[in-house]
Amino acid sequence: MSTLKKELLSEITSLNTTVIELRHHLHEHPELSNQEEKTTALLQDILKETPLKITTYETHYGLIAELIVDESRPFVALRADIDALPINEQTLVNYSSETKGIMHACGHDAHTAILLGVALAFSKLQQPLNANLRFIFQPAEEVLDAGAQEMIADGVLENVKAIFALHAYPYLPTGQIGYKYGVMLASADMFEIRIKGKSSHGARPHEGVDAILVTSMVVNALNHIVSRQIDPLHPAVISLGTIEGGKAANVLCDHVVLKGTVRTVNHDVRGKIPEMMRITMEGICKSMHASFEFDYTYGTPEVCNDKKMVDLIVNEAREVLGEENCIDLQDPVMGGEDFGFYLEKVPGAFIRLGTCSDNEESCYSQHNSRFNVDDHALQYGMKVLALSAIKALEDV
Numbered sequence: 557m558s559t560l561k562k563e564l565l566s567e568i569t570s571l572n573t574t575v576i577e578l579r580h581h582l583h584e585h586p587e588l589s590n591q592e593e594k595t596t597a598l599l600q601d602i603l604k605e606t607p608l609k610i611t612t613y614e615t616h617y618g619l620i621a622e623l624i625v626d627e628s629r630p631f632v633a634l635r636a637d638i639d640a641l642p643i644n645e646q647t648l649v650n651y652s653s654e655t656k657g658i659m660h661a662c663g664h665d666a667h668t669a670i671l672l673g674v675a676l677a678f679s680k681l682q683q684p685l686n687a688n689l690r691f692i693f694q695p696a697e698e699v700l701d702a703g704a705q706e707m708i709a710d711g712v713l714e715n716v717k718a719i720f721a722l723h724a725y726p727y728l729p730t731g732q733i734g735y736k737y738g739v740m741l742a743s744a745d746m747f748e749i750r751i752k753g754k755s756s757h758g759a760r761p762h763e764g765v766d767a768i769l770v771t772s773m774v775v776n777a778l779n780h781i782v783s784r785q786i787d788p789l790h791p792a793v794i795s796l797g798t799i800e801g802g803k804a805a806n807v808l809c810d811h812v813v814l815k816g817t818v819r820t821v822n823h824d825v826r827g828k829i830p831e832m833m834r835i836t837m838e839g840i841c842k843s844m845h846a847s848f849e850f851d852y853t854y855g856t857p858e859v860c861n862d863k864k865m866v867d868l869i870v871n872e873a874r875e876v877l878g879e880e881n882c883i884d885l886q887d888p889v890m891g892g893e894d895f896g897f898y899l900e901k902v903p904g905a906f907i908r909l910g911t912c913s914d915n916e917e918s919c920y921s922q923h924n925s926r927f928n929v930d931d932h933a934l935q936y937g938m939k940v941l942a943l944s945a946i947k948a949l950e951d952v
């Protein structure tokens with residue numbers, strides 16, 4: 557192991573307690589997406605004591621911190637998300653959320669603390685780096701339609717040759733990471749359908765167009781698209797989450813609104829599904845004398861890892877954790893993550909950081925009101941990200 561890596565690992569070890577305390581502080585003070593004012597201010601306060609160059613934004617929260625050795629050299633970027641969720645915390649820890657109804661239930665407090673720890677460790681290095689480093693503290697990941705895109709629009713990927721991020725993962729024990737080649741997480745799109753019929757007396761259905769009956773057929777048919785029109789080797793999900801319509805038991809409903817989400821791991825499938833849905837609804841509505849409106853919103857793209865970057869991060873992780881603790885996850889999951897926007901533009905890798913200890917309190921699933929991260933996992937996250945950054949800096 558190079559002296560640079562050794563120096564970095566020793567800085568991380570000495571920062572460990574500080575980083576755990578920072579994580580607890582962030583956990584106590586969670587902020588929702590697009591409201592991360594105090595979190596951003598805290599990061600700024602800590603980072604302004606370092607030689608890192610800080611940039612904040614007028615139109616959104618979050619910030620970047622840069623370690624610049626030579627403006628003309630490329631950058632390697634590391635990214636953390638900083639927002640929390642509208643969940644009422646029910647963990648048993650003494651640093652639980654002080655804000656009722658808001659909670660770090662996805663581990664973004666851990667991501668933020670880990671990245672801060674890595675930034676602090678790099679800022680203390682005595683030896684010069686080969687290129688520049690950019691630490692991206694991104695707001696609004698949970699809403700999937702703001703944070704990453706705003707940061708990218710503000711230029712955080714300029715001159716970036718490689719990007720890495722990790723996510724807390726309670727399905728692996730502390731001390732392990734999970735990786736995957738290619739698509740790791742699905743694209744996540746949203747849609748709204750408005751079925752329009754014609755009201756009449758419930759006793760005289762032939763004088764109206766029953767939007768509820770039409771909707772029932774639409775719901776049924778949409779659920780057959782994946783099973784009968786999509787190649788079974790390409791996972792896809794079309795889920796309807798809300799349905800609203802009707803006012804009275806004896807009145808034929810003239811208007812139903814449906815909302816749902818579409819998940820895919822394949823670009824072509826993603827492109828075809830809206831049209832398949834439209835054709836399905838057209839056929840049903842026409843035969844029933846109803847009409848419909850359909851709004852389809854493309855959300856986050858798939859999180860697609862670059863093979864070379866996965867090899868890089870896994871090689872570094874093996875040095876820190878041992879080969880047996882780097883787990884090939886094999887299958888993608890259908891959840892979404894806006895890190896996909898970065899990976900559309902720059903090669904990089906997204907990995908899972910095991911955060912489940914012997915204490916079952918650290919093993920609840922994400923977005924559960926009991927979710928919490930094992931403190932011991934933070935140092936492993938810092939070490940893997942830091943060594944990967946060093947290696948990527950050597951390669952640029």
Ligand code: NI
Pocket residue numbers: 662663664697723
């Ligand atoms: Ni998350």
